[in-house]
Amino acid sequence: MKTSLALLVIFLLFAWYLSFSATRLDRLHHRVETSWANLDATLQRRAAIALEIAHLPEIDPATNLILTGAAYGAREAQIFERSDQESGLSGTLNLLKSKSDLPELHPEIFTKLEDVTERVRVAIAIHIEAVAATKALREKLVFRFFRLAGSAPLPIKYAFEDDLL
Numbered sequence: 001m002k003t004s005l006a007l008l009v010i011f012l013l014f015a016w017y018l019s020f021s022a023t024r025l026d027r028l029h030h031r032v033e034t035s036w037a038n039l040d041a042t043l044q045r046r047a048a049i050a051l052e053i054a055h056l057p058e059i060d061p062a063t064n065l066i067l068t069g070a071a072y073g074a075r076e077a078q079i080f081e082r083s084d085q086e087s088g089l090s091g092t093l094n095l096l097k098s099k100s101d102l103p104e105l106h107p108e109i110f111t112k113l114e115d116v117t118e119r120v121r122v123a124i125a126i127h128i129e130a131v132a133a134t135k136a137l138r139e140k141l142v143f144r145f146f147r148l149a150g151s152a153p154l155p156i157k158y159a160f161e162d163d164l165l
Contacts, residue, residue, distance in 0.1 A: 022148040028134040032155040035130045039123040043086060046116045047075045050093060052109055058102060067092055086160035124161045131155045 053059070054067040070089040077085035093113070097103055103110040134155050137143060 018142075018146055018148065021142065022150075025134070025137055025143060025148055026152075028130065028137060029149075029152050029155070032127070032130045032134050035123065035127040039120070039127050042116065042119045042123045044075060046093075046113070046120055047071045047089060049109065049113050049116055050074075050089060053093075053096070053102070053106075053113070056102065056106060056109070058105060063096065067096065083159040086158075087163045090160070090163055128157055128161060131157050 048071075050067055050071040054064045054071065059067070070085070070092040073085040074082075074089040097110065097113075138149050138154065143149060
C-alpha cells in the first residue's frame with residue numbers, strides 16, 4: 001500500500017513537472033511570436049521612413065527609384081525573402097546617409113530614422129534572445145522525448161538580424 005501510494009505521488013509529481021515544463025515552453029514560444037511581431041512592426045516603420053526620405057525634393061529620380069524599390073520590397077516581402085529585402089534596405093539607407101548631404105538638410109527625418117534603427121537593434125536583440133532560449137529548452141532530452149513542443153515549429157533567427165546589429 002505504501003509503495004503504491006509513493007508511486008502515485010511520484011507519478012503525480014512527474015506529471016506536474018511535465019505540465020509545468022510544457023507551459024514554460026509554450027510561454028517561450030509566445031515570447032518568440034511577440035518579439036517577432038514587435039520587430040516586424042518596427043521594420044515596417046523603418047520602411048515607411050525610407051519612403052519619406054525617397055520623396056524628399058533633393059532626391060534625384062534614380063535614388064528615389066532605388067530607395068522606393070528597397071522600401072516596398074522590405075514592406076511586402078514574403079517570409080522566405082525577408083532577409084534579403086531587409087538587408088537591401090539597410091544597405092541602401094546606409095549608403096544614402098554616408099554619401100549624401102541629406103542628413104544635414106533634413107535632420108528631423110534622419111533623427112527619426114536613427115531612433116527607429118536603434119529600436120530595430122533592440123527588437124532584434126530581444127528576438128534573438130527569445131529564439132535562443134526557446135531552442136535551448138527544446139534541445140533538452142525531456143522536451144524531445146515527451147514531445148513537449150507539440151507541433152510548434154522551431155523558432156528561427158533571420159540573416160538580416162546579424163546585418164543590423
